[in-house]
Amino acid sequence: MKISLIVPCYNEENNIEPFYNESEKVFCKSGYELEYVFVNDGSCDLTAKNLKKLCNENNSNFRIISFARNFGKEAAIYAGLSYASGDYICIIDADLQQRPEYALQMANILDKEPDIDCVGAYPEKRKEFFVKALFKNVFYKLINLVSETPFKHGVSDFRMFRTNVKDAILQMKEYHRFSKGIFAWVGFENKYIPYKVMERKSGKTKWSFIKLCKYAINGITDYSAKPLYLSSVLGGLFATGGFAYYIVALVIFLMKKGYSPNALICATVFFVGGVVLGCIGITGAYLVKMYFQVKQRPIYITKEIIEKEKE
Ligand code: UDP
Ligand code: MG
Numbered sequence: 001m002k003i004s005l006i007v008p009c010y011n012e013e014n015n016i017e018p019f020y021n022e023s024e025k026v027f028c029k030s031g032y033e034l035e036y037v038f039v040n041d042g043s044c045d046l047t048a049k050n051l052k053k054l055c056n057e058n059n060s061n062f063r064i065i066s067f068a069r070n071f072g073k074e075a076a077i078y079a080g081l082s083y084a085s086g087d088y089i090c091i092i093d094a095d096l097q098q099r100p101e102y103a104l105q106m107a108n109i110l111d112k113e114p115d116i117d118c119v120g121a122y123p124e125k126r127k128e129f130f131v132k133a134l135f136k137n138v139f140y141k142l143i144n145l146v147s148e149t150p151f152k153h154g155v156s157d158f159r160m161f162r163t164n165v166k167d168a169i170l171q172m173k174e175y176h177r178f179s180k181g182i183f184a185w186v187g188f189e190n191k192y193i194p195y196k197v198m199e200r201k202s203g204k205t206k207w208s209f210i211k212l213c214k215y216a217i218n219g220i221t222d223y224s225a226k227p228l229y230l231s232s233v234l235g236g237l238f239a240t241g242g243f244a245y246y247i248v249a250l251v252i253f254l255m256k257k258g259y260s261p262n263a264l265i266c267a268t269v270f271f272v273g274g275v276v277l278g279c280i281g282i283t284g285a286y287l288v289k290m291y292f293q294v295k296q297r298p299i300y301i302t303k304e305i306i307e308k309e310k311e
Pocket of ligand 2: 093095097200205
């Protein structure tokens with residue numbers, strides 16, 4: 001049985017070798033054969049060099065796909081899936097925050113439970129800035145409220161699945177990719193296990209708060225059109241409210257001459273203006289997605305591909 005480990009790498013120069021060593025240690029007596037699918041996502045440190053060195057000095061199955069620039073983790077996952085040839089496919093980070101022991105546990109579950117197609121992992125506890133944790137909570141509540149696709153709270157991209165899931169995901173060629181949604185959308189039988197998030201082996205996270213917010217907005221607009229309807233609902237409410245307000249203002253004006261509702265009018269104009277601009281923004285977010293999809297640009301551009309089979 002062969003397992004493909006898809007490892008997206010962006011500036012992970014010091015994590016490549018420890019990741020490989022740890023994975024070998026965990027899987028050496030397991031009976032599984034490993035295939036390493038490293039995707040170098042336009043790193044500007046020594047990641048590319050260290051990946052080549054690893055490949056030259058070790059006898060394992062390697063696929064190293066180097067991108068022409070940084071296309072993001074989602075593109076790296078997609079590229080990894082296209083090159084993975086294993087019976088089970090696992091998406092795992094390079095920084096050892098997700099221990100390979102859990103990957104072995106996932107493989108054992110797939111072996112023992114033929115009805116399960118995908119085993120996902122969710123973090124037991126993660127030391128995070130409370131605002132970030134709060135935003136994540138709000139995100140899952142919101143996306144489950146507006147989307148028809150169910151999202152399991154907190155499930156990470158750390159998963160192992162069979163080739164049927166891989167083939168389904170490769171059919172989804174959307175430009176703006178959101179893996180959590182893609183996995184939820186394709187369905188299949190899923191099982192979830194908890195995992196302990198370790199400290200990053202080396203380097204720092206690539207996800208700033210702003211990047212996470214953009215990612216969340218992308219996820220919501222990818223899996224729900226409800227925000228678009230919200231614009232119409234708000235528009236209707238404000239039009240009705242505005243009409244009622246002017247009737248009331250007119251009646252007051254006729255009854256008590258000299259009544260000047262300027263401040264109220266000013267506030268209303270600002271408020272309604274803001275809502276209108278917000279709604280245009282929501283429409284714009286969807287339009288941008290269509291714009292990029294219509295262009296049919298590739299999800300990633302490869303610079304180099306290295307393939308080596310175990311002897
Ligand atoms: N990553 C990537 N491209 C990017 C950002 C991140 O391939 O543009 C990889 C990164 O090298 C790591 C994984 O995605 O292997 C997860 O990134 P990170 O550890 O920064 O995320 P966190 O664990 O902090 O959520
Ligand atoms: Mg990490």
